[in-house]
Amino acid sequence: MTQPFATVALTAENIADCADLYLGVFNAPPWNDGWEHAAVVERLAAFMAFPAARAMALLVDEVPVAMVLGWKERWVNGWTFHIKEMCVAGRLQRQGAGAILIRALEDVLRDEGVVSVNLQTLEEAPAFGFYEGLGYRKGRVVMLGKLL
Numbered sequence: 001m002t003q004p005f006a007t008v009a010l011t012a013e014n015i016a017d018c019a020d021l022y023l024g025v026f027n028a029p030p031w032n033d034g035w036e037h038a039a040v041v042e043r044l045a046a047f048m049a050f051p052a053a054r055a056m057a058l059l060v061d062e063v064p065v066a067m068v069l070g071w072k073e074r075w076v077n078g079w080t081f082h083i084k085e086m087c088v089a090g091r092l093q094r095q096g097a098g099a100i101l102i103r104a105l106e107d108v109l110r111d112e113g114v115v116s117v118n119l120q121t122l123e124e125a126p127a128f129g130f131y132e133g134l135g136y137r138k139g140r141v142v143m144l145g146k147l148l
């Protein structure tokens, strides 16, 4: 794909600009989350308050059409990066934007000395194949939860 995108760093100051993108993607199949705008802003802003947060977006005509967000974590052998959120606007999915954005993020992280990247997703989600195609592999860690 040719690259009509501008790649920008997201910060605590501009992260709310991605709320409509996030809401549109995750309120659609296969996630159908049911987000409201204010809750999305609260979620994204809270992540960006992490000291080692990093986020990037692809823009078309200055509007975010893809975003990735996460944070660096110190591990035994160096810094790793946890991708917490990743999405591409529905109309642009399967056109290479997601791969462009992940690779751009990886380049930034590599330059910062980050040695690995991890994330959680559902094994049955379409995103699983997306990440596998980019070299991500299933690990042994499972997520546990409990209702309070």
Ligand SMILES: CC(C)(COP(=O)(O)OP(=O)(O)OC[C@H]1O[C@@H](n2cnc3c(N)ncnc32)[C@H](O)[C@@H]1OP(=O)(O)O)[C@@H](O)C(=O)NCCC(=O)NCCS
Binding pocket: 025, 026, 086, 087, 088, 089, 092, 093, 094, 095, 096, 097, 098, 099, 100, 120, 121, 122, 125, 126, 127, 129, 130, 131, 133
């Ligand atoms: C998953 C997502 C981030 C992928 O971004 P994208 O721009 O659509 O993906 P790309 O076009 O860069 O795809 C690169 C490759 O990943 C794989 N891939 C991407 N989407 C896929 C899908 N739905 N099913 C199967 N393989 C897929 C393909 O191998 C694809 O290459 P190809 O199109 O040449 O076959 C995007 O589709 C998305 O935002 N989905 C909804 C939100 C989501 O699931 N986010 C991740 C939550 S963990």
